[in-house]
Amino acid sequence: MNKYLDLSLQEINNLLINKKITPKDLVIESFERIEANKDLNGFITLNKEAALKRAEDLKDQEVTSLTFGIPIAIKDNIITKNLRTTAGSKMLDNFIPIYDADVIERINEAGMIIIGKANMDEFAMGSSTQTSYYGPTKNPWDKTLVPGGSSGGSAAVVSSRITPIALGSDTGGSIRQPSSFCGIVGLKPTYGRVSRYGLIAFASSLDQIGPMTRNVYENALVLNTICGKSKNDLTSVETNEDFTRLIGKDIKNMKIAIPKFYVNDTIDIEIRQELDNIITLLKENNCVVDYVDIKYIDKAVPLYQIIAMGEASSNLARFDGIRYGYSYENPKDINDLYLKTRKNGFGNEVKRRIMIGSYLLSGKNATTYYNKALAIRDDMRNSFLDIFKNYDLIIGPTATTKAYPLGQDLDDAVKAFMDDILTIPVNMAGLPGMNLPIGFSKDHLPIGMQIIGAPFAEAKIYQLASYIEKELNLDLNPNLGGDDNE
C-alpha cells in the first residue's frame, strides 16, 4: 500500500505538480485506509463514487494550491449537495440535501475532494461521539476508547491519516476536545470568521466550523480557504489575511496568560505536567507567563447549558416530519405526526436538551435564566477582552482528562458536560481557540493544550502553536496503516 497520505501537504503537492501521482491515487489510498480500519467507524456516509469521479476530473487541471486534490472528511452536520447529511441522527437518515454549505463551495473551489461524511454525536450534542445514531467512533490510539466529540469522526479520521484534513464544528469544544483526545490540531475560529450557512444549527450564537488537521501549518491553510464573509450569513465577518503569515516567527517577549481556573486540581495530573513543561519552554524563550482571573469562567458550563439548550430547542423545532427527513407514517392527526416523528427520530440526549431548552425559555424562565445568562456572558467576554489588553494569548489545557473508555459517562449527562469545562468559555466569549498536541500520557494517549486568542487573532495562535510544535517534534501518527500494518 502507498503511504502518500502520511506525507505533508507540501510533499504531496510536489508529487502532484510533477505528475508522479494524481488526485485519484490519494482518493484510492483514503478508501484503502478506510477499508483496513473499518472498526474505527469514522464515517456515516462514504462518497466513493463521486470522489473518484472528481479525482478524475481534477487530473488534467492545473495544481493551483497546496490543498488541490487533497482528500477531506466533512462532519456530517455540514450540508453537502447530493450527499446524504444526517447530523448523526435517525431524523435525517434519508436526507439528501439540495444545496451546498458555504464552506463546501469553498473547499470545492480549492480543489479538495470529499471522501465522506464524518461521524458525530447526534446534532453535535455530546462529547464522545457515542450519541450518534450510527454507533460510536473509536479512538485510533486505542480502539477501546472514545475519540471525544462531537466531531469525533473528523478527529479519528485525521488522526489515523485516512484524510489529511477534516472539517468539524465547535459549539462548546466539539473540535478542540476530540482533537485533544486524538492528537491532532483543531481550531475553533473566532465567531463569525467562517460562514455558518449550511451548518445544521445546534446553538446559533456559539456554533462555528473549523479545520482539523495533522499539523499547525496545514490548519492555517484550510482556514485560509474556508474563512470570510458570506452574503448568506449575517453573523459572518470579512477577513483578508493569510493565517500562515506568522508561522515560524519568533515568539520572544510574547505575553501569555493562564486563567487560574485552568490549572485547578480537577484536571488530570499528567495533563497539568505536560502543560508545565510548555510553560517552562515558553519562559526559557523570554515569554512572560502570568496567572490571571477571568470573571464567571467557573460558571461557564451552566451558562452554556442555558444558552445552548435554549437555542437548540428552537433550532431543532423544524424537524417535524413535514418537509424532509424521518416522518412517522399514518399519524392520527398533526399533533400525532409531531409527537411520534420527534419521539422516534431523536435520540435521548437530543430530546433531553430540547426539553430542558424549552423549559428554560418558557414564561418567566426566559428572564430568570436565558436573559440573565446572556448578560453574564457579556461580562465574561469583557473579562476576556480585558486580559487581551495586556496579553497576546491565553493558554491552558484543552480537556480535563485524556480519552476515556467507550461506554463511560454515557448516562451521566452532567458529567459529560464537564468534558467541555475548559473549552466552553471560549465559545461563550466568541474567541478563537486551538487544540495543540503537546505530549502523551504514560499509556501513550495524546495530551493537548489549548491556545486562546483575542477576537480575530488566529494568526497569533498559529504563531505560538507552530513554535511549540517545532520544539516538541512529536510523532503523532498512531500508525494504524493498512495491510502492511504490523
Added chain:
Amino acid sequence: MSNYIPTIGIEVHVELKTNTKIFSSSENGYGQMANSLTNVIDLGYPGTLPTLNEQVIKTAIKAAHVLNCKIRKKQHFDRKNYFYPDNPKNYQITQARSPIGYDGYVEIEIGNNKKKIEIEEIHIEEDTCKSAHRGNVSLLDFNRAGVPLIEIVSRACIESSEEAKLYLEKLRELLYYSNISDCKIEEGSMRCDANVSIRKNIEDKLGTKCEIKNIGSISNVGLAIEKEIERQSKLLDKGETFKEQTRRFDDKQNDTVLMRVKETGNDYRYFPEPDIPYIELSDEIINSSIAELPMLPDERRKIYKERGVSDINITKLIANRSLSDYLNLFLDTKLNFKEASNLLLGDISAYLNKTEKDISNTHLTKEKFIDLVKKVEDNTLTSKNLKDILDDILESDKTIAEIIKEKGISNITDSNMLQDIVLKVILENPDSVKDYKAGKDRAIKYLMGQIMKETKGSANPKLVNQILINELNK
C-alpha cells in the same frame, strides 16, 4: 342598540410591497403557481440562515413615519416558537421586544369631529405559508412563507364599528399611497383582527374581550364588531359571564362564530434571534426612506381644494392614485386643475377603463396634456371634437394640432366660415327666425342645433352663439 360601552382594539397585518422576501432572495409575488417562489430558506431547510432585506426595513420606516410613530433606532428580531404546519421553521421571526415603530396615531374624521386612533406599535415579521385543506389532506404553498409583514397594533381606544371602519379606511389609504402595501384584503395583503369588549359604565374596568380573526373586508369588520357587541350584550343582559374567545366572522351567517376558547398564557418562548445581528438605524437610512415617500392623501386634498377642484372630483382623484399621481406632475405649472380633473375623471378615465390601461401607458405627455386642457378650456376643442380624437391623442406621438389637421376637424374657430353657415341656416329656417323675434327662446336652441349639425358638431358653440345672436338681431 346597546346599553353598553364598547372598547375595540384592532390589529392589522399588512404585506409589504418589496421585490423579494424578508429573509431570502425569493420573489415576493402573489398569484403564482404554488411553491414556485421558494428556496431552501423559505422551506426552513436544515443549515439555512436568514439574510435581511434592507427594502423591508426602509418600508417599515416609512410606515412608522406615515402613522406618526416614533422610530426605534436599535432593534432586534425575536423568535416566536410554536408548532404549526404553515410555520416552516416552527418558529416565526418577529419583533417581540423592540418594535420598529411605537406611540403613533392615525387621525380620522367622525361626523365633524377629528379623533386620533392611537397606535401602540408597528413591528416587522415574516408571513407564514398558506394552507389549503382538501378532505383528509392539507396542502401547503410556501410562496407566502417569508413575505414581509408589518403588524400595526392599535390601542383599545376605538369606540364604535364606525370608528373602526374609518380607521381601517384611513390606514389603507395611507399605506397604499405610501407604496408600503397593495392593501388588498381579498388577496390577503391586508388582514384585520378586532378585539372587542363591552362594559356598562365608563368607570367599570374593561370587560372580557373576544378576538375576531382575519375579517375579509373593512365593511365586514364593521358588521363583525356590531354582531359581537350584540352577542356580548345579550349574554351580559342575561347576567351571564363568558371566557376570552377567538372567533371568526362568517359572512354567510352574518355573525361571529367561535373558533376556540383562549387558553391562559400562550407560551411562545420568545428569545432574541441569534442569526440576525442587532440593527442600528442610522439617521441617513431613516431620512432617505422618509424622503422616498410620495405626497400623502391629506396633502393632496388640501392642494386640490386650493386649486379649485370640486369636492366630488377630489374624492374621485384620491380613490384613483394613478390619476392623482398624474395630476401631481403639474403641481409646479399653472395648469387649470379644475378642467384637468374633469378631463382625467371623464373622457380619459372612460378610455382607460375601456382599454384597461394605466395612464402611464398612454402617449399623454406632460406637454400634450397641458395643451389639451388649454384647448378644452378655450373651447378650441368641443366635447364632441374631444371624443373624436381622444384615442389618437392617447395612442399616438402626434401633437394635438397634427391630429386635428389630419382628422380634418374643421377650423371651428374660423368666424368667417361660421358666419356663412349661420346665414345659411337662418335662410333655411324662416319660421324659427320668426319665433325668435316673437321672443321664443326655444328657437335659438333649434337654430344652434341646426348649425352644429351642419358643422358635424365641430363648431365652437360659444362663437356660434355669438354670431347667431348678432345675425338675428340685425
